[in-house]
Every structure is written in C-alpha cells, then in structure tokens.
Amino acid sequence: MDRDEPEADQDEPVDDRVALGLALLERLEHETLSLAEVVDRIETVTSDPTATRTILDEAELRGIIEREDGIIRPKSRQYVSFDRDVITKEGEFSCRRCGSSLSTGYFIRLDAGELGPFGSSCIRKVTGRE
DSSP: OOTTOGGGGGGSOHHHHHHHHHHHHHTOOOSOEEHHHHHHHHTTTOOOHHHHHHHHHHHHHTTSEEEETTEEEEOOOOOOOHHHHEEEEEEEEEOTTTOOEEEEEEEEEETTEEEEEEOHHHHHHHHTOO
C-alpha cells in the first residue's frame, strides 16, 4: 500500500489500521485532548469512522486512554523521540494530516509500523510538540 495517499487507507485491513492507531495513541504527548483532537490524530491512520471508533474503544479497553465527557487523557508517557522515532525521506509526498505537497517527509516509526509522511508543522502537531 502506498502510504503517501491518505485515501488509500480503506484498502488496508482494519486490524492493521487499529494496531497503528493504538500505537499512535500510546505515544501522544498531551495531558488531555478533546475528542476532536484525538480524531484528528487518528485520521492520519484512517478516515474510516468504523475503524476510528474501534481504535478509540480498544484504546480505552487496553488502558491506553481514559475518556470522559469528550475529554481524552492519554495514560502512557512513552513519547515520540524526534532523534530515535522520526525519520526523514526526500521525495514527492503529500502530508497525511493536511494534504500539502512535501519534498521532505517526516515519518514516525511505531511498533505497529511507520506513519507518515508529515510536513514539519504537522509532525509536531500529531506528536503533541505544538
């Protein structure tokens, strides 16, 4: 599957998207987020509403997040290290978060796989550095 095309996620098996979404939620660098902010992060993995609900439900079941009144509290403190977990690649990409054209793509290496590409602003937004 070509990870440069956000719409292509529909072809990826739901289990792969769920695993990648859970891995991303485990690495969020926030004390709290609104449900909308968490969905924004999950949409870098999938835009399928069913998969998004599954990721949120499974994350809560596994203790990765707590949900209450539209507020999400990530429980892990294993943040993305830009030195260790983020790699850059040169080429022609489209940002998975905003869709902008990129000549340098930033990718997050997670246990479940690689997520990206992102632009320099979106990688900070997705990981919670901005």
